[in-house]
Amino acid sequence: MPVDRRRALYLLAAFSLFIALFTGRAHIFIIAWLVGALLLLSRLWTWQSLHGIALRRRTRSRRSQVGRVFRESFSLRTTNWLPKLWMEIHDHSTLPGHRASHIVPSLLGKREYRWTAETVCSVRGEFLLGPLTVISSDPFGLFQSPRRLGATERLIVYPRVVDIRRVLLPVGYLSGGDAQRRLTHHVTTNASSIREYVPGDSMNRIHWRSTARTGDLMVKEFELDPLVDIWLFSDFSAKSAYDDGSIRRASPGGTIIPTSSQIPPATEEYSVVIAASLAKHFIDDERVVGFGAYTPNRHFVLPDRGNRQLAMIWSALAVAHCTSEMSLREMLSLETMQFTRGTTLMIITSSLDASWIAEAQVLQRRGIRPFCVFIDPATFNPQLDSSEVRGMLQLAKIASLIVGKDDDIGLALEQRPI
Numbered sequence: 321m322p323v324d325r326r327r328a329l330y331l332l333a334a335f336s337l338f339i340a341l342f343t344g345r346a347h348i349f350i351i352a353w354l355v356g357a358l359l360l361l362s363r364l365w366t367w368q369s370l371h372g373i374a375l376r377r378r379t380r381s382r383r384s385q386v387g388r389v390f391r392e393s394f395s396l397r398t399t400n401w402l403p404k405l406w407m408e409i410h411d412h413s414t415l416p417g418h419r420a421s422h423i424v425p426s427l428l429g430k431r432e433y434r435w436t437a438e439t440v441c442s443v444r445g446e447f448l449l450g451p452l453t454v455i456s457s458d459p460f461g462l463f464q465s466p467r468r469l470g471a472t473e474r475l476i477v478y479p480r481v482v483d484i485r486r487v488l489l490p491v492g493y494l495s496g497g498d499a500q501r502r503l504t505h506h507v508t509t510n511a512s513s514i515r516e517y518v519p520g521d522s523m524n525r526i527h528w529r530s531t532a533r534t535g536d537l538m539v540k541e542f543e544l545d546p547l548v549d550i551w552l553f554s555d556f557s558a559k560s561a562y563d564d565g566s567i568r569r570a571s572p573g574g575t576i577i578p579t580s581s582q583i584p585p586a587t588e589e590y591s592v593v594i595a596a597s598l599a600k601h602f603i604d605d606e607r608v609v610g611f612g613a614y615t616p617n618r619h620f621v622l623p624d625r626g627n628r629q630l631a632m633i634w635s636a637l638a639v640a641h642c643t644s645e646m647s648l649r650e651m652l653s654l655e656t657m658q659f660t661r662g663t664t665l666m667i668i669t670s671s672l673d674a675s676w677i678a679e680a681q682v683l684q685r686r687g688i689r690p691f692c693v694f695i696d697p698a699t700f701n702p703q704l705d706s707s708e709v710r711g712m713l714q715l716a717k718i719a720s721l722i723v724g725k726d727d728d729i730g731l732a733l734e735q736r737p738i
Contacts, residue, residue: 326462329355362458369407369456370467372400377420379449382473383631384441386480387581392420392437392449401429410453415475416443416578442578444479444592444638448472478634479592480583482730484601488737489664489691489719513541549623550602551659552633554595554613554640555651555669561642562587562670562697562704564725573643585725587670588642590695593729594668598693599633611636612658614651616644620658649676652683661687670695672704674712681716691737692720699724714738 336352339345374397384390398404404427411420420437427433450472457464514527517537530538558573564585568577576584583589595611602609603625610623611633619636621629644651648671656679659665665688667680680690692713698706713720719737723729 325460326359329359329462333359358460359462362460362462365458366456366463366465368402369404369458370454370465372402373398373404373407373454375409375452375454375469377449377452377473379473379475382449382475383478384475385478386441386444388441390415390418390439390441390475390477392418393434394420394422394437395432395434396424396427397432398427398430403428404456405459406456408455410455411437412451412453413447413449415439415441415447415449415477416575418449441477442581443575444477445575446639447475447477449475476635476638479596479637481600482593482597482728484597484730484733486734487598487601488734514538515541549608549610549660549662550664550666551610551612551623552595552598553652553655553665553667554591554611554637555648555667555671556588556591556613556615556640556642557644557647557651557671558642559647559673560587560669560671562700564700573641583729585700587695587697587700588640590723590725590729591668591670592637592640594693594695594723594733596634596637597729598666598668598733599630603627603630609633612655613637613640614644614646615640616646620655647671647673647676649673649679652676652679656683656686659683659688662689664689664691666691666693668693668695670697672697672706672709674709677709677712677716677718680718684716684718690718692718693733694720694722696722696724699726 333352333355336348336355340348340352376395378393378395380391394409396407396409404424406426407424409420409422409424411418413420418437418439422435422437424433450469452469452471454467454469455464514530515538517526517539521539525539527538527540566579567584567586568579569575570577576586576589578584583593599609599611606625608623608625609629611619611621613619613636615636619640621632621636646654648667648669652667665680665683667676667690669676669692680692683690694706694709694713696706696710698704710720710722721733721735721737723732
């Protein structure tokens with residue numbers, strides 16, 4: 321519409337000027353100059369409308385979680401005395417359902433306008449916030465000039481987590497490990513040595529006797545408690561992924577398009593939720609937890625404890641997809657030396673290829689204790705048969721929990737292993 325009006329005025333100005341040159345009538349010259357002046361002033365007005373503005377977007381945190389509300393606040397301030405009739409803000413964020421676009425009403429000189437955007441995070445992953453495009457116009461609507469603000473920020477949406485009251489690991493899986501001989505920044509019952517104080521050390525680490533003896537502040541170094549490490553090993557092989565027929569993805573192997581607030585009926589999503597929930601449960605229980613997966617690139621988080629460790633595991637799970645070309649058996653074979661004797665290895669898989677169980681038996685003979693959380697793909701696709709894998713797990717005497725589609729994951733993980 322603005323283009324049509326503009327073309328009509330261009331033609332009117334050209335036609336008036338042509339007639340004026342041939343007739344010499346002054347009032348036709350005036351019409352031509354007035355139309356030309358209107359076009360010029362409208363163009364200058366549009367240009368200045370997108371200058372002399374300051375647009376800010378603020379987020380409390382660039383971390384969120386599926387099911388939580390993500391909030392952003394915006395402020396647009398004019399920095400000169402020239403009025404702004406209206407401005408249209410287009411947000412190009414990739415977060416699904418994020419509606420931060422807005423129309424700003426007229427602003428007189430040096431005024432500020434604020435608005436807030438709230439979005440319920442429905443999909444895990446890493447998303448871009450921004451860029452923004454600002455569009456304004458002149459009073460006659462002849463020109464529209466966009467201005468792109470390319471600043472972006474990254475938002476990580478952690479996976480959904482379910483509450484787990486307890487996990488009944490078999491006898492011998494809970495404790496009784498060797499001394500770790502590995503320093504940790506956490507305060508534990510195992511003080512191994514002392515060193516000089518460095519800025520940032522907490523006061524409860526100070527060793528007062530050594531401080532009094534040396535005259536310098538000395539702090540204690542701690543080792544991990546002699547408890548068995550727990551490794552979470554998630555299977556994100558493309559061959560282990562099974563979706564319910566109702567699943568829709570943005571691209572092959574990509575993000576699932578949510579249709580409800582429930583966990584999407586896909587083994588990939590169940591695997592992510594289970595791993596994230598187990599990590600939170602064990603870390604809240606002050607256990608030492610490690611994480612390993614091919615997502616599809618090799619991603620390993622060495623065993624540790626604390627909220628920082630939990631954030632690292634959740635960050636890996638947020639972007640994990642079943643796109644690895646490697647099978648679970650190949651993954652376990654490559655990572656055999658990663659696990660120390662006495663480690664509890666919790667394998668989360670939906671693979672119907674029972675060959676990985678033989679690799680788990682090799683780990684058993686090395687003193688590693690495999691524990692399987694089996695997401696039964698037969699409950700996602702009735703044409704599949706998981707009886708062979710379940711039978712092989714029992715024959716190999718590998719403790720296992722079975723999780724099916726629509727099961728309460730929290731309750732399923734609290735059951736006694738079979």
